[in-house]
Amino acid sequence: MEAQSFVLLSLAVDVVLIAALLLPWLHERKESHALFWAAGQAALTANTALLFLGVQPVAKATVSALLLTTSISSFLLGTGKFIRQRAITRTTAMMITTLAIMMQVFYALFPALIVDATAFMTGATFLVSGLLIAKFTRAYPVLSALLIIRGVINLLTAFKWMPDNMTLWFFESFTIKTLSMLCLISAVIERIRDRYKYTIDSFGSGLIILDGQARVQMVNERAASLIGKSNTRSARDLHVADVFARPHGASLSAFLERITASQSPVPMTDEITVTAADGRSIPLEVIVSPYYEREERFYLLQLIDISERKEKEGLLYKVAHFDGLTGLLNRHGFLRALSALMQAGAQPGNDYVVILVDLDKYKRVYDSFGHVYAEQLLKQIAADLTTHIPEHAILARFGGDEFAIGITGIPSSQTAALAENIAAALGRSLAAGFAIQHHQHYLTASIGIAIAPEMQPDVYGLIQNAYLAMYDAKKAGKGQIRTFNPQMLGLPREAILDSALRHAMHTDELYLLYQPIVDVNSGEIRKFEALIRWSSKTLGQVPPDQFIPIAEDSDLILDIGDWVIATACAQFAEWSQHFDIRNCVMSINISAAQLMDSRFAGKLKAILSTHGLQPSQIELELTERVLIDDGDYVRRSLSDLNQLGVRISLDDFGTGYSALSYLTKFQIDTLKIDRSFVMRLTEHDKLEQLVSSIIMMGHKLGMSLVAEGVETAYQASTLSAMGCHFLQGYLISKPIAAQDIPAFVLSHGSGTR
Numbered sequence: 050m051e052a053q054s055f056v057l058l059s060l061a062v063d064v065v066l067i068a069a070l071l072l073p074w075l076h077e078r079k080e081s082h083a084l085f086w087a088a089g090q091a092a093l094t095a096n097t098a099l100l101f102l103g104v105q106p107v108a109k110a111t112v113s114a115l116l117l118t119t120s121i122s123s124f125l126l127g128t129g130k131f132i133r134q135r136a137i138t139r140t141t142a143m144m145i146t147t148l149a150i151m152m153q154v155f156y157a158l159f160p161a162l163i164v165d166a167t168a169f170m171t172g173a174t175f176l177v178s179g180l181l182i183a184k185f186t187r188a189y190p191v192l193s194a195l196l197i198i199r200g201v202i203n204l205l206t207a208f209k210w211m212p213d214n215m216t217l218w219f220f221e222s223f224t225i226k227t228l229s230m231l232c233l234i235s236a237v238i239e240r241i242r243d244r245y246k247y248t249i250d251s252f253g254s255g256l257i258i259l260d261g262q263a264r265v266q267m268v269n270e271r272a273a274s275l276i277g278k279s280n281t282r283s284a285r286d287l288h289v290a291d292v293f294a295r296p297h298g299a300s301l302s303a304f305l306e307r308i309t310a311s312q313s314p315v316p317m318t319d320e321i322t323v324t325a326a327d328g329r330s331i332p333l334e335v336i337v338s339p340y341y342e343r344e345e346r347f348y349l350l351q352l353i354d355i356s357e358r359k360e361k362e363g364l365l366y367k368v369a370h371f372d373g374l375t376g377l378l379n380r381h382g383f384l385r386a387l388s389a390l391m392q393a394g395a396q397p398g399n400d401y402v403v404i405l406v407d408l409d410k411y412k413r414v415y416d417s418f419g420h421v422y423a424e425q426l427l428k429q430i431a432a433d434l435t436t437h438i439p440e441h442a443i444l445a446r447f448g449g450d451e452f453a454i455g456i457t458g459i460p461s462s463q464t465a466a467l468a469e470n471i472a473a474a475l476g477r478s479l480a481a482g483f484a485i486q487h488h489q490h491y492l493t494a495s496i497g498i499a500i501a502p503e504m505q506p507d508v509y510g511l512i513q514n515a516y517l518a519m520y521d522a523k524k525a526g527k528g529q530i531r532t533f534n535p536q537m538l539g540l541p542r543e544a545i546l547d548s549a550l551r552h553a554m555h556t557d558e559l560y561l562l563y564q565p566i567v568d569v570n571s572g573e574i575r576k577f578e579a580l581i582r583w584s585s586k587t588l589g590q591v592p593p594d595q596f597i598p599i600a601e602d603s604d605l606i607l608d609i610g611d612w613v614i615a616t617a618c619a620q621f622a623e624w625s626q627h628f629d630i631r632n633c634v635m636s637i638n639i640s641a642a643q644l645m646d647s648r649f650a651g652k653l654k655a656i657l658s659t660h661g662l663q664p665s666q667i668e669l670e671l672t673e674r675v676l677i678d679d680g681d682y683v684r685r686s687l688s689d690l691n692q693l694g695v696r697i698s699l700d701d702f703g704t705g706y707s708a709l710s711y712l713t714k715f716q717i718d719t720l721k722i723d724r725s726f727v728m729r730l731t732e733h734d735k736l737e738q739l740v741s742s743i744i745m746m747g748h749k750l751g752m753s754l755v756a757e758g759v760e761t762a763y764q765a766s767t768l769s770a771m772g773c774h775f776l777q778g779y780l781i782s783k784p785i786a787a788q789d790i791p792a793f794v795l796s797h798g799s800g801t802r
Contacts, residue, residue, distance in 0.1 A: 058223075059097075059219075059223050059226070060094055060097065060098060062223075062227060063090060063091075063093075063094040063226075063230075064094070066090065066227070066230040066231070066234065067087050067090050067091050067094070069234050070083050070086055070087035070090070070230070070233060070234055070237065071083065071084070071087045073237045073238065073241055074087070079244075080237050080240065080241060081127075081130050082127040082128070082130035082131040082237065082240075083127070083233075083237040084127075085123045085124070085126040085127030085130060086123070086124065086127040086233050086237075088119065088123040088127075089119070089120045089121070089122075089123030089124035089126075089127060090120075090124075090230065092116045092117070092119035092120035092123060093116075093120040093171060095116050096113055096116035096117055096120060096167060099112060099113055099116065109163075110160055110163065113163055113167065114155075117167050117170055117171070120171065120174070121144075121170055121171070121174045122144065124174050124175070124178055125144070125174060125177070125178065128177075128178040128181050128182060129181075131182070131186075131236070131240070132181055132182060132185035132186050133185075134181070134185060165206075165207045165208075165209075166207070168203045168204070168206045168207035169203070169204060169207035169208075171200075171203045172199075172200045172201065172202070172203025172204035172205075172206070172207060173200065173204070174200070175196045175197070175199045175200030175203060175229075176196070176197055176200030176201065176204070177200075178196050178200075179192075179193045179194065179195070179196030179197035179198075179199075179200060180193070180197065182196065183197075189232070189236050191232055192229070192232040192233065192235075192236050195225060195228050195229040195232050196229055198225050198229075199225050199226055199229045202221070202222050202225060206222075246269075249267075249269040250269045250270040250271065252269065252271060253271070253354075254271060254351050254352055254353045254354070255268075255269060255271040255272025255273075255274075255275045255276070255333075255350075255351070255352030255353075256268070256269045256271070256272055256349065256350070256351060256352070257269075257272050257284075257292075257349075257350040257352065258347055258348070258349055258350075259289055259347065259348040259350065260345070260346075260347055261345060261346040261347065262288075263288055263289040263290070263348070264286055264287065264288055264289070265284050265285055265286060265287050265288075265289070265292060266285070266347070267281075267285075268281050268284045268285070269281065271352070272284075272350075272352050274325055274327075275323055275325055275331060275333065275352050275354065276292055276293060276323055276325075276352075277323065277324050277325055289350075293321065293323060316336050316337060316338040317336075317337050318334060318335065318336050318337070319334075319335045319337070320332065320333065320334055320335070320355070321333050321335055323352075331354055331356055332354075332355050332356060332359050333352050333353060333354060333355065334352075334353040334355050335350055335351070335352055335353075336350070336351040336353065337349070337350055337351075338351070369381060369382070370382030370385065372445070372446040372448075373648075374424055374427060374428065374446070375427060375428055375431035375432075375446050376431075377431055377444055377445050377446045377452075378443060378444070378445035378446075379445060379446065379447070379448070380445065380447045380448065380453075380551075380554075380555075380608075381555070382445060383443060383445035383447070383453055383455060384508055384509075384512075384555065386443050386455070387401075387403070387443060387455040387457070387508050387511075388508045390443070390455070390457040390458075391457060391501075391508065399457070399458050399459060399460060399461065400459050400460075400461050400464040400500050400501065401455070401456070401457050401458075401459070401500070401501045401511065402454075402455070402456040402457075402459060402464060402467075402468045402498065402499070402500050402501075403453060403454070403455055403456075403498070403499045403501075403511050403512055403514075403515040404453070404454040404456075404468060404471060404472055404475075404496060404497070404498050404515065405447075405451065405452075405453050405496065405497045405498075405499075405512075405515040405516060405518070405519045406434070406451070406452040406453070406454070406472075406475060406494045406495075406496050407450060407451050407494060407495045407496075407497075407519050407523070408430070408450035408451075408479075408492055408493075408494050409492070409493045409494055409495060409523075409527040409528065410492075410493075410527070411423070411449075411450035411492075412450075414426060414490065418485075418488075419682070420645055420646075420647060420682075421647075422485060422486065425485050425486075426483060426485050426490060427446075427450070429483045429485070430452075430479070430483065430492070431444075431446060431452070433478055433479075433483070434452055434454075434475060434478075436478075437471065437474045437475055437478055438454050438456075438471060439456060439467075439471070441456075441457070441458075442454055442455060442456045443455040443456075447551075448604050448605065448607060448608060449603065449604025449605075449607070450604070451603075451604070453512070453515070454471070456468070456471075464500050465500065465532065468498045468500065468532070469498065469530065469532070472496045472498060472530045473530065475494065475496065476493070476494060476496065476528060476530065479491075479492040479493060479494055480492065480493060480528070493527045493528035494528065495519050495522040495523040495527070495528070495529055496519065496522055496529070496530045496531070497515045497516060497517070497518030497519025497520070497521070497522055497530075497531055497532075497533065498515065498518055498530070498531065498532040498533065499511050499512070499514035499515035499517075499518055499532075499533040500532070500533070509552055509555070509556075512551070512552075513548045513549075513551075513552060514533040514537075515533065516544075516547065516548040516551065517533055517537045517538070517544060517545075517548060518531045518532055518533040518537060519531070520537075520544035520547070520548075521537050543599060545588070546588070546591065546595065546596055546599050547599050547603055547605075549585055549587060549588055549591075550583070550596055550599060550600060550603075550605060551605065553583060553585060554605070554608060554609070554612075556586070558583055558584055558585055558586065559581060559582070559583055559609070559612065560581075560582055560583075560584070561579050561580065561581055561582070561613065561616055561617060561620070561787065562579075562580045562582055562784035562785060562786060562787075563577040563578065563579055563580070563620075563784060563785055563786075563787060563790055564577065564578045564580060564777060564782065564783070564784040564785070565577055565777075565781055565782045565785070565790075565793065565797075566578060566636070566755060566775050566776070566777040566781075567775065567776055567777075567781050568774070568775060569765070569768065569769045569773055569774055569775060569776050570769070572797075574633065574794060574797060575632065575633060575634065575775060576633065576634045576635070576636050576668065576755075576775065576777075577621070577633070577634075577635055577636065577790070578636040578637075578638075578670070578777065579613060579616075579617040579635060579636065579637050579638070580593070580638075580784050581593055581597075581609070581613055581638075583596055601640055601641075601642065604642065606640045606642045606643070607642055607643060607646060610639055610640055610642070610643040611643075611652065613637060613638075614637055614639075614652075614653060614656060615656050617635055617637050618635065618656050618657065618659075618660045618662055618667070619660055620787045621633075621635045621660070621662060621666070622660035622661060622662055623787075624790060624791060627791035627794070628791060628794045628795070630666070631666075633666065634665075634666055634667070634668050634696065635666060635667055635668070636668040636669075636670055636698060637667065637668070637669055637670065638669075638670045638700065639669050639670065639671060640675070641674070641675045641683075644671070644675060644683060644686045644687075645682060645683075645686070649686065650686070650689040650690055650693055653667075653690075653693065653695065654693055663694070664693050664694030664695045665694050665695070665696065667695045667696065668695065668696040668697070668698050668718070668719060669690065669695055669696070669697055669698065670698045670699075670700040670721070671697065671698070671699060671700060672699075672700050672701055673699065673701070673702070676699075676714075676715060683715070684714070684715060687715050687716060688716075691716050696718040696719065697715070697716065697717050697718050697719070698717070698718060698719035698720075698721055698755070699712075699717050699719070699720050699721065700721045701721065701723040701757075702720045702721055702722055702723060702743065712746075712750060712752075713750070717750075717752060718752060718753060719752060719753040719754070719755060720743065720747045720752050720753070720754055720755070721755045721756075721757055721777075722740060722743055722744075722754065722755065722756045722757060722773070723757060723758075724757040724758025724778070725758075726739065726740050726743075727740070727756050727757060727758045727759055727764055727768070727778070728758050728760070728764075730763075730764055730767055730768075731763065737767070740768075740771065741771045744768075744771045744772050744773055745772070748772060753774050753775065754772070754773045754774045754775065755773075755774065755775040755776075755777055756768045756773050756775070756776055756777065756778075757777050757778060758777075758778045758779075759776045759777060759778030759779075759780045759781065760778050760779045760780050761780060762780065764778075764780070765780055
């Protein structure tokens with residue numbers, strides 16, 4: 050083959066290879082190294098045509114110099130981009146201008162050396178490119194070797210170190226050049242594939258692409274790990290039913306069939322459990338998205354590890370259904386478990402039993418030894434009770450010193466005797482005593498028994514009857530056992546209220562109203578007091594002064610108190626969507642039992658965080674009695690609350706013990722003057738002087754003053770003249786339902802600002 054024909058063939062192949070290099074760049078305009086390499090080869094091909102095909106432009110030397118400069122700079126720029134070395138890119142940019150000038154001068158002075166100089170510069174360029182790729186990336190050894198060989202061949206050509214057989218030399222040069230170009234194309238494609246693989250593998254979730262026959266076409270690293278495969282290749286071409294362990298593979302296959310049948314483009318979800326490569330069982334949410342590519346159906350499966358979500362759900366379930374102190378079921382968990390057992394085991398001739406155990410004089414232990422000591426005793430009692438109940442019975446702590454036992458599926462002929470035997474065994478066990486820190490405690494309990502379905506087949510009714518039986522046992526003295534009978538429905542109102550209040554906790558009968566508190570000078574709303582109300586389905590509207598003492602005596606106050614705080618904070622945060630609450634405070638009443646709860650400050654902090662409220666936006670109202678119940682412990686609790694940043698208010702000041710020393714002993718932010726003083730301001734001067742003295746004292750102690758029960762303009766003006774800061778009462782507004790507060794604020798004029 051003549052040299053010119055061989056050059057023409059080489060040029061034709063170059064054009065094809067240059068086009069192949071350009072295609073990846075044209076597709077996404079991201080592979081800039083492909084563009085530069087293509088430009089470099091195009092310039093080199095044009096220069097070859099100029100030098101070897103007898104083309105005689107007017108300024109041959111100038112054009113050749115420019116083409117050579119373009120070729121060298123493009124190859125080096127492409128190599129710099131490929132190996133991600135910016136310094137090479139910057140150096141190349143500076144070289145371009147210098148080289149162009151030098152080549153112009155050289156070709157002008159030595160026109161006969163154009164071909165040799167071009168071969169030398171081109172060879173040096175390929176040699177440097179090959180060495181750079183070998184140095185900075187070890188993933189392309191063949192490419193770097195071919196570029197080095199191509200460079201050496203060009204250098205040998207420049208120095209005329211060639212064999213006599215030029216045809217063989219041209220063929221070898223052509224072969225090496227073609228192979229190096231093919232390797233460049235392969236490197237570009239591999240880099241694109243690696244980029245997509247990296248992008249897909251960087252997803253936190255697993256990704257699997259299935260074809261229309263549900264066979265795996267692509268799987269990322271995360272998905273391979275989740276389905277127990279050592280690498281992504283081992284899952285290719287497997288059917289989805291074989292990818293996932295039974296029964297999930299079969300269920301997913303059926304799931305895909307349902308999606309196909311529905312022809313729905315909307316993603317569908319399912320939950321499965323898989324065994325990962327490390328042997329762990331992992332719950333997954335599978336999102337299946339059907340799509341079409343070239344009219345062929347595919348499925349994209351997204352595998353999301355929901356272990357953390359399931360763990361949180363488990364923790365929330367545990368908090369909602371189990372007692373944090375003893376690990377037993379709580380009231381809510383007991384109700385659910387007993388309901389499920391009653392529904393599952395409903396058979397004629399079988400009875401259901403609830404036994405309520407209320408410890409006698411437990412509060413004496415609490416008051417004498419403190420809550421930590423008393424809680425240790427409760428743990429021992431819970432563990433002991435567990436050993437005295439039937440195997441399939443359920444045991445719960447309802448709160449405080451109350452325990453409940455549920456037994457199902459007992460033949461009616463044995464029910465009464467079995468229940469009484471269990472109750473008697475529990476009583477004997479408590480009487481045997483418990484040792485705590487070298488102290489021996491001998492306990493008794495009032496035990497109530499209720500049996501269903503003969504008398505009350507529903508869970509709530511069964512528990513309510515057990516309470517009535519327990520109250521009857523308490524009336525009879527310590528350590529008594531009573532079984533419910535219909536005559537107990539005539540128990541005193543206090544017992545009925547207690548039973549109904551426990552029912553109300555789970556039937557949404559409790560609710561909150563909110564009474565605005567205004568600035569005495571500006572009239573702007575600055576506070577809302579959350580007030581609990583009870584609308585019983587059986588007893589009607591029950592006043593707080595009737596049910597709050599019952600709640601405090603039975604330890605229901607802890608559950609009710611937690612509910613009030615959570616509800617008031619949630620409502621306060623919701624109001625922020627309607628008006629500005631930043632300068633407003635939510636005032637919430639708390640009991641001594643809540644303050645004595647070691648977890649109270651932590652629970653309050655969590656609630657505030659949940660609803661995005663600042664501690665300074667919450668004011669906790671205490672009565673004077675709370676401050677004298679357990680001075681040292683109250684001081685520590687209030688200190689924790691002060692550090693948290695919530696405000697403390699002393700409610701009904703002047704009606705209780707009124708020991709002024711408590712105002713200096715504890716950090717109190719607000720004094721609330723009791724309504725009884727405000728309502729009688731006009732009766733005689735001494736009462737007016739007393740209120741004025743309270744206000745003056747509050748000023749000197751740096752406290753805010755709130756007057757409760759303000760109903761007349763005279764009361765408001767008198768209190769304002771005395772220096773009272775805030776007013777609360779029917780003159781401003783009666784307590785309002787939560788949903789009506791935004792409208793009230795807007796109608797109030799300036800609102801809260």
